[in-house]
Amino acid sequence: MFKSRLFTPGPTPLLPQVQQALSLPILHHRTKEFRHILTEVLDGLRYLYDTKHDVLLYTASATGVMEGAVVNLLNRKDEAIVVSVGKFGERWVDLCRTHGITTRVLSAPYGQVIDPQDVAVQLEKYPSTRAVFVQYSESSTGVKLNIKTLGEIVCQFPQTVLVVDAVTGLGVMELPVDGWHLDVVIAGSQKALMIPPGLAFASISEKAWRLIGNNRCPSFYFDFRKEREQQLRGETSYTPSTSLILALREALKFIRELSREVLIENAGLLAEATRVAAKSLGLHLFAEAAPSDALTVVCAPSGIDSSTIIKNLKNDFGYILANGQGEMRGKVFRIAHLGYNDFCDTLALIACLELVLRRLGVSVNLGSGVRAAQGVYLRRKGVDG
């Protein structure tokens, strides 16, 4: 007998008050009541994004809004730079190429990152670059990119915007959108926001709006200008997922009461505890140099397929972890720290990982991973572990 425990980098466990909101009677979206709710939700998103600019809400996967960013900001044959360090970086490349963008790719091997200065060099070399696309947290490899420095660099170029996929970064790690000069920041509902998949968001700076200007957007659905006009008065252009918006309202209330800083601190504690615990168990981290706090990508011990570890954690204890993607499948397992999981959940996962490894014949000292995680907690509380 065990509960199902979701530890994937999206979807993440639902807040209880989100579950309740999802079972409310359906609303009609062309009503005063709904306009009031959408306005409240957009305001809550601006709080989480820490921005005074527009945040647009779409009924879509985040990939849809990523495509929206490409087609609103750029015309065919415009130039872009993509910083690509994993599967989601490759998605930016695919999106740009689909729309005929002249795409320059700055890539690094999986598990590593790109130095923002390399982007500066490219921008100097190609001054007509219209956009730089990047991830904040690359959830295929578990790295975090230095968005703050990238923001400082790109804001020096008046004709270039920085577009950040922060789908697994927003609400997980510090991300002051205006303070860091980030022009477009994209997020999704099923990550730190603790609601089901189905909604995606984009903040859009004044600089980005200027660039969008009078571009002829080739997308009907993802026409940001049209959508902005509607959302300024609490409407959406097309039928929105009203139940998810009610759920989002509850999640944003929870985050505002908790504060975005505490939400981020929680993910940071879980991430550091997991990294320290994994290392104390003799496991290697895939992204050693610049680990994201959204998830920890752990290498399976030599001779063991990570699928077996994942399967045993599920069958014996109910945990759902993500495998590696593509060529990393079977080599790593990914433990997420985003959303409605707390330190207690992470302690139990570490203890169960120890049991699974022991039963697979790996030499681990039972309790030692937990002890390492407890030490992180105590140090963060200012107590000697």
Added chain:
Amino acid sequence: MFKSRLFTPGPTPLLPQVQQALSLPILHHRTKEFRHILTEVLDGLRYLYDTKHDVLLYTASATGVMEGAVVNLLNRKDEAIVVSVGKFGERWVDLCRTHGITTRVLSAPYGQVIDPQDVAVQLEKYPSTRAVFVQYSESSTGVKLNIKTLGEIVCQFPQTVLVVDAVTGLGVMELPVDGWHLDVVIAGSQKALMIPPGLAFASISEKAWRLIGNNRCPSFYFDFRKEREQQLRGETSYTPSTSLILALREALKFIRELSREVLIENAGLLAEATRVAAKSLGLHLFAEAAPSDALTVVCAPSGIDSSTIIKNLKNDFGYILANGQGEMRGKVFRIAHLGYNDFCDTLALIACLELVLRRLGVSVNLGSGVRAAQGVYLRRKGVDG
């Protein structure tokens, strides 16, 4: 940021499917549909009780049905024996005395139990004893009574019935009601059944019905004969808590799919792991000799008030544990193993208890309680810990 984690010996966490059932539209109780549901529920209760006899369902606290047992089985001045080893034994005494029963009390100091042979001696001495009242699990002290042997003893006396308060025992420890010759067994909804408080149950053997016979029951609401007639056709005499009955249907479906044996095995694992972990942390158990698997009563380390441990577990991690009752308040804390809590939940609680003790200045080896609990798990799985 943390979740609320209920570890009290009732109420216990709700099953997710119970939460859903509680939000269903209200039913009317004088309908064919409801009769079908109540009949299914009573059948499910007979499965959990492992009995072919009647199980009556009441909209009441278990105390109400305990009183029902007293007033249906006994008339004023009838003789009874109460086995009393804690607060709930004292409740049997209060109930019997309220109704003018000639009550002989066999008591033991808190934390200890009564030898069933002492009951045999009393029954030989007072052959007109009409009922023996006892707890299976005394949740004020954490002991388990030897109900199996008591059943063997009492069934030798054709004019005496054994009445067991199994409120925190049913679904937690082995309890074959017919196999152990138990005449009346009382349970409540908010324990192993994982639904809210508000329903209580009593199984009633043929021997108990014979004793009830044509007694003039002084209670209108708790008249078991009248209620039996109604429930045989899927009705209740008075308006029942229909939403709780829908919830109970879901809980009983879950238990049947899992099997009562696995439900009991889960509580046994949690209980043994907690006992072994507490001892490995240098803590003393209040009920060392005959510990119940429903809850573990742990003594606070010398010089520390258990209220402080309970408060810190709540404020730092969201755990809700019970304090000692009456004179044990401040001296012990009680960790429940019943209901919808699994091994992962218990591992995390142990790790957090270690942290709380350490921060209170108690010398504990971080991770050692978890390690002891992991060892229990591995031994039960046949693996060398």
